[in-house]
Amino acid sequence: MKENVSNGNPVTPMLFPYQPEQFWQLLRQVIREEVTKAENEKPNVSSFETPGMTYKPLYKITEICTIFHITKPTVYDWVKHGKLKPFKVRSRVFFLWQDIQQLLHGNSS
Incomplete structure (x- = not known):
């Protein structure tokens, strides 16, 4: 069996159609988008506030x-x-x- 070698390092065949650098870049982008989405959806209400009341007595x-x-x-x-x-x-x-x-x-x- 012939082993692929690049710069003296063995190359592992990928099972999905992305280069490792491209894969990690896409993964970082997805994480950034999800974190931004979660931060934007976060309500600015304290967990101790009661809706409809100016303060919780x-x-x-x-x-x-x-x-x-x-x-x-x-x-x-x-x-x-x-x-x-x-x-x-x-x-x-x-x-x-x-x-x-x-x-x-x-x-x-």
């Missing part, structure tokens, strides 16, 4: 954890030390927007 503990990049035990500690006041609605616990804003801007007592 109550936040769940998981939302607090996401906003501050903390764990639930840290939230429980903040409640224990009076940084956050929990409000129970039926069996669920929420936190007020104003309290979150005070913590974000450093106006807590």
Whole structure:
């Protein structure tokens, strides 16, 4: 069997009709287009906003954890030390927007 050699390097036959450089160029172009399309379709709405409301008055503990990049035990500690006041609605616990804003801007007592 005769081996194809180019510049001393063996040439592997391609199973699809593109040269490697052309293939990678096309692949980069497709990726660029998809990323641009995804960025343009991305909504500019925060995941914590509620449609139809100017602000969301109550936040769940998981939302607090996401906003501050903390764990639930840290939230429980903040409640224990009076940084956050929990409000129970039926069996669920929420936190007020104003309290979150005070913590974000450093106006807590």
